Amino acid sequence: MFFVKTENVRSSRKIIVRTFAKLFAMIFLVLVVVTTSTVAYRLILNRQHDVVGLAQKMATSDIDSAIDWDTWRENSIVDLRDVYMTAKLNANKQTLYSDRTAKTVATKDVKIKLLDQYYWVHERGLYYRYTVSVKNGRLIVMIGMSSVFKTLKTMLLVMLLTTFALYMLAVFFIRHLADKISAPLVNFTQAVGQVTLNESIETQLPEVNEPAEVNALRETSVLWLMSLQDQVIREKEFIANASHELKTPLTAFRGNLALIKRRGQDHPEVVPRALELLDQEAERMQGLVSQLLLISQAERQSMKIGSAQPLVEIFDQFLQVAKAETNRQIEIQRMPAGKVITDKINAVHILKIIFENALKYSEAQERVILRLGFDYIEIVDFGLGIPLEDRSKVFERFFRGDRAHSSKINGTGLGLALAAELAAKSQMKISFSDNQSRGTIARIDFLDEQ
Template sequence: MKAWIRALKKKNNTMLFQMNFWFILILLMTVLFIGTSVLMVVSYQLYQGTRQEVGYVEHQLIATSQKKNPDWNEAIGLLYTQHPEFYVRIKTPDGKIIYSKGSEGIVDNNKYLIRLSLISSIFINNRLIPIYHHSALHGGYTFDMFVQMISIRHFIKTMVKVLIICTAIGILFGSIAIYHISRRLSRPLMDVTMFINRVTRTKNLEQRVPPPAHPKEVRDLAVSFNQLMDQLEQQIEREKRFVSDASHELRTPLAAIRGHVGLIQRHGTNHPEVIRQSIHFVDHESRRMQRLIDQLLMIARLDRKAKTLFPVNLSMIAGNVIADYAPEVDQTLSVDIADNVYALANEDYVHQVIVSLLGNARKYTPAGGWIKIIINSDRNYAYIRVQNSGSRIPDDEKEKIFNRFYRLDKARSSENGGSGLGLAIVRQLVEIENGKIWVQDMDPSGSEFIVRFLKQPEAGEAAEKKI
């Protein structure tokens, strides 16, 4: 029993059940609303007709009462012939009571069950027949007129039967139709859900959901899921490659350090110069490992870093970096910095970007070459440009240099202490700030790294946008 109840509750949460339930409910409410409206309108029309007939009978009774010697038997007999559902009780000025044919049971001996309204004077008798009552006074006469509204009762009974039959037929055939339609509409969604569950069960990230032709919403869901799986697979692949590259980069200095430690253990006692050389090498490699680990930790932090952008002065930041960095540069360093160039960015990130790009330019520019930094802007963007007179970067590697652990010249990079993470960190910093970075060739030689940020609107431009 409990299992059956759980299965029923689970089924109640399905889209198929919900569509059928709401369709039946809406159909039922619609039929009841239409039927009740028709019932009320037609009943009101019949009620108005009864009132008019009562008014006509009242006019005839008053006309009879105005005669010198009214013949009530003839008047009432004629009334019964014309209006068989009308019953009249007449109280004359001398206290005599006159009944129409059969009116005694209606007037005196009937027990009314329900009075529908104080205004309409309609009652329901014990046979569930609505009775309209109207009383009039004229010339000392009291006229009580009662009308059995059998036609309204018959109409109501017929309408209730029609409503019940129509509702039952509508619910039956409508439920069958909506069930098949909803199954056909929900089938693609069920297929997509089953396929996603299969991917989750098997943990096979290479599988993709076949997008159905229709409906469009389910097709968009399948396409979005496939895009998510593509991104997830690419992310996992990048992480695997990152772990592999990081392990390789750390393995090399660790092996060298262990080799020199072994050399010290074997020959350090008899050859003091070996100790000095090995300690110098271990110190160099340990510093290199420390830089590499710091860069790896920075990348890990940047992967989870929230975007917090404020207006920053690129001109001032670049000026401060160059003031600190210029004494260490062996090449000719020149600047072209426009005044008060503001961008939406993070000040610490911008500082790191400029330092890293200058360090990269210094590393790959030969002695006697030149480096130039340019800060400028146009209507929509602010730019940081770092140019150098080093060798050009091949077109097929212009995008690869921003990948982690990628080096154009691995041998030379290792000699310079490069880890292949500098430009990867720069790109990540720029993208966090909603910016873009790319590299292009200089003429006749050299490379130019360009960083673009959204420009902070000036006061006049901001006022124009508000207007």
């Protein structure tokens, strides 16, 4: 069973909700700001147009008494609330106000100029000032913007309430959508956390058709877990086989030691033979442990394949090793060879392992053929051969065919497993086929230079 530590790690659901919540909050905020700014601008423009239109209309009227102001108020079609006028006459240098408030607003002491034609009047707010020439002087119109701000305040309040309601509704749907999107991944993650390698992987993981990413993740996870399951099974078999292989020499050790203890003094003639057997078993155990260490090292080793090199150089170096290995007849067959990409030391080691197997599983009088091709090397023997049903198993650790056991050939069953491990990391491929009419052809293919 697998467990995943998720402390302080945000889930995809939480990421989706937070991301879209921030996005919608930004969109709504921009919408409120833009809408309010646009409406405010239009309201202010309309207010200014009212002032200009009113001032231009008043420019054609004669304003020289309070009666004129009263007549103007009665006949005006414009909303005159918070609108104040001041008429400055040239003839008698008289200043007339539309009412008392107009005089207060026009006083310099209570107003501060903010922008061109905009003033802040103490205790009354923002005013727009417009001046126009009349027949006997000039007319100053002051119009307040309080109605504009009241309208904006009401509009802003309504927009904020509406936007907040829409935002909460959007968050609700975002959470619902996030749950729907993340549900397959959450369910799959929980299923993976409960997977056991003792049962079929395919049946333990739920089917996922969509979204496509989770479906791809499921397929990849199934393949990975099945590979892990196979590896665990192989490791268990390896431990069992290793225990069995180590148990045999240890049993022989104890048997021969017991024999020496029991009969060594009374029958000293048994001691040399017992010691010889002990030495053989010690040598066998030493070879087994060495092979196991080499396989373990090969599994951990990270190979760096160098540049391309002539295959003939690898073949010639291997040939020297082969001739030193045996006095048996070696037939050499050469064809033009190219350059290959591989690790030279590992290549020679692999060829040596396969060559030793060829010697081991064929009679001493039989020759061995070493054949160099363009991008391959073949080792041909005339021995027992490999049954078709065993060829898929020859690279398994401790595997030895029945004929190997029956002929009592020494070995650990780890040589080809080591060769396969090295070949996988050295751009090489090992295959076996029948040698007509007797024996085996072992072929080592190299990745040739492109």
